[in-house]
Amino acid sequence: MHVHVELPEELDVEEYRLRNARGEIPDHTPYGLHHIGDDGDVVTFRRPAHGAVAYASRKVRNRLDGYEAVTAVTGAVQRRGADAVLCMDERTGVPALFTSPRRPVVTGIGWLERPDLLGRSERIATTRALRRAAGMFSQSPGVVPILREHWDVDPGRVHGVTLGIDPEFYPEQPWDERDPGGVTITSVGDDRNRDHDTLVAAVEQVRAGGVPAWLELATTIPVTLAPDAGVVHARRMNAAMRGLYRRSTVVAIALRSNPVGAGLTVALEGLASGRPVVATDNPGMDHYVDHGRTGILVPPGDPAAMAGAIAELLSDPERAAAMGAEGRKDVETRFTSAHMARELADIVRGVL
Template identity: 30%
Template sequence: MTSFSSLDGRPLALALVSEHASPLATLGGVDAGGQNVHVAQLAGALADRGHRVTVYTRRDDPDLPDRTPLRPGVEVHHVPAGPPERISKDELLPYMREFGRYLAGQWRARAPDAVHSHFWMSGLAALWATRETPIPLLHTYHALGTVKRRNQGRADTSPPARVACETDVGTGCDRVIATCRDEVDELAAMGVPRGKVDIVPCGVDPEVFRPDGPVAPRGAHPHRLLQLGRLVPRKGAAVSIAALARLRTAELLVVGGPPPDRLDGDPEVRRLRALAARAGVADRVRFLGGVPTADVPALMRSADVVLCPADYEPFGIVPLEAMACGRPVVASAVGGQLDTVADGVNGLLVPPKDPAALAAAVTVILADPALRTAYGKAGRRRVLERFCWPRVASATEASYRTALAARVPVAGAL
């Protein structure tokens, strides 16, 4: 009987494929956000469990080295696929065959025990690379084209083939690792059997994001609201700005987007500034642009409430970061936020695209300091119980070993 050495609990050689979201990227850009954080932190947490991790991401700069150590036990491998320059992720599909061929060549020489792809195009490349090998493939979508198309309609810039390709990845891989319950229902509607889907949430580092520590300076306004994330319309900054008109005592910090010195030229910033001016709140909205990751906890701690009003959210790491910092969250009742934010326990859930509902929820929290404290403490407890990276890595490893066990030939089989 053939067996896999990794089935007995020994460390694994793992390949994480993340074609556009490098764990080395600066966060806050259009294509740099939660997936980058997730891949970097998951790789590190798996390494802490003794595994050897290689993250494969597309080379988008000719000066990047072939391989870059991320931390002990984790190496980033820059894959030559397409021109070595920044390309929007929506334009990367033509280079995925090349990406997959490169992976296949690498893995013929030295095969990992398991491959875990992140985002649908990574899944395609990894599926092509593993089709004729015994390497199990697991996949995390991070976002689904069906959800994006339903919410964005004609504004969806994804390649037309995305949904069909996502279905191919889901039915062709060994297991899917979904990040929330809502995603399992979406996958089932696509034809991906529920029995091959494990739910493993994203995580947060509670030692980095914690209630105590430096606090960013406050302004003259009695209350501060914070919205952090990629500066794209679906994240709902326009909803927060509209809600601010009903919240007379608060200022709003919007964190994300281009570096501060390039904010004036950013179309989304210009759009949001115009909305703020029309709403009469321009003097209470501050755009900070992209900030270093190390500065985020102090900004979180300076806020009375963290807003997460996305139109849709496959998971959403920002609520976890706020909860870990002991801050109440008001979030739209969509996607993964239905799992992370316990309504009336560590924050409030509101309908998406509804400034009045967002403002009403924030008003309740701002009016009651004791409630803010209670929500903050409950959020911290929830993070420690469910969303720490060691827990996430342990559950992810369990999915890997399930996929490996299913690949073991039955005794006596040829």
């Protein structure tokens, strides 16, 4: 089987491999998709556009809310010889569905919710595209029923795929290398579904309760955090996140209510690092964070509940350590990029 992967325009696989070799980013290829070839299948990746084509593509993409129409056309010739096309989200998947009449396309769904939430033109175009899909998948269990019930597609073509990360890039961090006092909380995230205000309010409540909690928050989203309560790292941390996870006792993720799987990657990074995760209990989060065993799930928009969960773990480091150890086991046995790639390969193989 030959799978041709069409990545977002900004991802150059060769540059990605170099950055991985320098220890800057996880996995040898984006999403670890090279693992599709672990059992002998052939995997190729779309080469990025350059020059005038790249310029035009960016302009059109910005006008189309991120949909990558130009490179779907100009890069179509690279599909020759492939048995199927794989896209990781709808921004590349929808254009591929319109421009790949001879090869089946399997596309991930990253951000779509109900069709009535879209504008008329986008709703019509997306509906027509998804009808052409040989397969669709989401890494968020909350999205799968939305696709099956609200979109005019064959439910049998919709699949759940388990998200995976690189467990070597995110190793288990020694418990005794946490910050002195063991009161550091780490969080990271820049997407629109992050609710850092709730997290900051929760940390303030923990501190008001007598636990001198310290928050290390990596985000480019504007947020106000008192200097004595923590620090905001207003940049993309990449490999430096491992240091934050090492210093922490808890990884906390506050999210607005949503079904699209926001925060799942950070949850897995925290678990892989051997740290318990406190996270908003959005649809699908419980597939990755086992409430009471590898972390604690709390309702969205509830600083008091999040504060209680954080304080509970900071005050009981033995329990927190045990949760972190169980989380690491889960990542190694269920949540690696190699596991995810095998599931994707099975879906693609099933449409041929």
